[in-house]
Amino acid sequence: MSADQFLQYLISGLTIGSIYALVGLGFTIIYAVTRIINFAQGEFVMLGGMLSFYLISAAGIPLGPALILSVLIAAAIGAIMYLLAIRTARKASVVSLIIITIGAAVFIRGIVGVGWGVDAVRPPYFTGYKSISFLGAYIHPQDLWIIGTTLVVVVLLHLFLSYTMVGKALKACAISPVAAGMVGINPRAMALIAFALAAAIGGIGGVVMAPSIGIDFNDGFKLGLMGFVAASIGGFKSPIATVIGGLTLGIVVSLAVGVDWGPFTSAYKDAIAMTVLLLILLIRSGRLAAEERES
Amino acid sequence: MSEPILETKSLSKAFGGLVALDKVDLAIEAGKITAIIGPNGAGKTTLFNLVTGVYPASDGEILFQGTLLKDTPPHRRAALGIARTFQNVLLFGNMTVLENIMTGQHPRSRYGFIGAALRLPKAHREEETISLNAMKYLNMVGLGTYAEQNALSLPLGQQKLLAIARALATEPQLLLLDEPGAGLNKLEKQELSDLIRRIRENRISVILVEHDMPLVMGLAEWVIVLDSGQKIAEGTAAQIQRDQRVIAAYLGEEVE
């Protein structure tokens, strides 16, 4: 493999890894604040992409407003999902919540499939389609949008969590919901914000990603799985680790798919990611079990 | 003095930076009722958890009937003869009172999936024994009339008795009772005392963690006092009540 090729794989890895990172951030935010794994996280990415397409092409809304609107709608759906499905299930067990979020994911996917059909769609590129040459490799402008937007989101998120009242309240909930409650933070309001925020971030991911490789109603599942791997690398606690995890995963997948490993074709990429996931879970399981005993 | 049924040597447990037990040496006599008392946070429940194997010790040894308990998991220790009750009772809410006790017979019965699936005669015979034994323990704690009721439908005092019956069903040699008197009224505490004496008469050693001083002093043949993870005194009930260090440790605590 030449240096040029490696660079190419690196770029495409960072690109797709950015999406994984965004999905992973969504998982991390919701889990940190509510201890719930939101299996519908991937669907928000899908919604972001789908919404941007239909707002632009069917409703004729110009690009900028359409993107913003898509993200807002995704956030709203996240909030509604929390209010209708999660909050009403008071004191539900972990397993019940898992099934509920899966139900929500399946429901959202089904509605999109019914309402907008099963075919893939692709919204227009943000700034054209001519690839830029860079150190012997080619970068597509949309890829730059993806990577750039992810960077901006990560920075904004960090600022939000560290310097705003709401952000600090979210962090407090993540550390201890009980203690947070005692200083006057309403955990349910925080949960609502967490869901909306996670959905928005997912939506942003979908919005920047869709012009690049298109989107169809099934994509939520795969992206969700990948994002979960990224989040589990971050231990569902650290946004930075999640992002690094996502980017790393993206690069690993890109190399696994692109390079000729013999019989392992690109179809295996999901299987490889899942194996990585299982390995991570296995490594963590020992520590998890010990922690739980002592609590 | 007979061989101690339970010994700990320099037993220590730390949770991160917090030291819960600090080099505790114990020798519990067999066939007696021993009480472990101490202010809140003294490490009493931690001690129980270490003895029953819920988590490993940070340092030190635990010997049960002379045998070292190293990495033995909790369910093995139950089979060896260590039984316990929990501060928060932890009954099986999805079963009747009798079924809770029958489940306690688990380590004394053998048949498994195959026997159950195919309803082998051996399984049937064991089930009969289990039922009979369970009824015996049920009557021993005086809950005979509640056999078919859901376990959680009982008031707290009787739930605690049920928990003790369930622990007895494992046919232990050592029974650890974690605050059995908490939340009980005077009459219930009296019944509890009588029950613990009956247990002792069946030659089961009892270790009792309790906050209720009259209850402890009336029952215990030996008292060990822990404070902040260390053993600060041990002796008969009378000796402990006069011990200056014990009184100092309890200063500020509510005395009943």
Added chain:
Amino acid sequence: MLARLKGKWTYFVIAALLLFLILIPFNWSLGQYTVLMIFIGLFTMVTVGLCLLLGYTGQVSLGQATFYGTGAYISAVLSKICGVNPWLAMLIAAVATGAFAYVIGYPIFRLRGNYLAVATLGLGVIVYILLRQLGPGGPDGMAGIPYLSIGGFVFDTSFKRYFLVWFFCLAVLLISQNIVRSRTGRALRAIHGSEAAAESIGINVDQFKVKIFVLSAVYASLAGSLLAHQMSHISPGSFSPLVSIIIVVMAVIGGLASVWGAIFGAATVSILKYELLLGFGEWDIVIYGLILMLVMIFMPEGLFVRLRELYGRWRLRYAQRGAET
């Protein structure tokens, strides 16, 4: 008197069920549903395992279709390509699947709740992709799988296979019922009630969880093998992660920890899928999602179990009113 009848009631229900089952293929108008009933029987076998797993260990497996698939493929490959007797192939598939579940069971069950669910989901994805890539026939699957036969009697029509499948299904249900009513069943319920307390009375919680997992895998494997030998053609699409989700829907309708409820769950979803929603595209997914959410929010013990509970309460009130007059 009512108490004595209560035990007999179960027998009445079972007898009625058996009668109904026997009559279906013979009945002229109901006979067209024979194939549907076969699928209900197969799905019941897969679902029972999950119901027990959910109900007794409080853990969810999002990968039951994995074992359904390995049962089908191992049996198919052994009998078609290696020429092994289909019955033996089925047995080997069940043992292999069970061993597989045993090996991955221990590490997986050390995870909890969320992580375990995702691990099973991940496993399902991996096996699905492997089946698509490495399975004979690839994504299109394999055909020409031999039928099962006893002596000269070949199970080559839906009519005959109906009875074969339901024989196995009822056997699985009865075995499960026996297990639930035994020392093992109590141990499982104890685990569900309080793991810490269960350990303290000598129950090896980890081992039981794995055993139930293995049992559910063996059930699913048998169902998969029966599927292979009856359709004579199988493809990976029948064992995808989505199918695992559908099995969860069946279990949720059937009720956690409910053995007979599994029939109800399998039947409801099968009828939805193959009869009512046939022309409606992706609407079945929408319904599944709604069912999962609504049932788990309002009836977390499962739909069938809740209905049974309500029925019991209604009967009690009815009996009380009868006593008052």
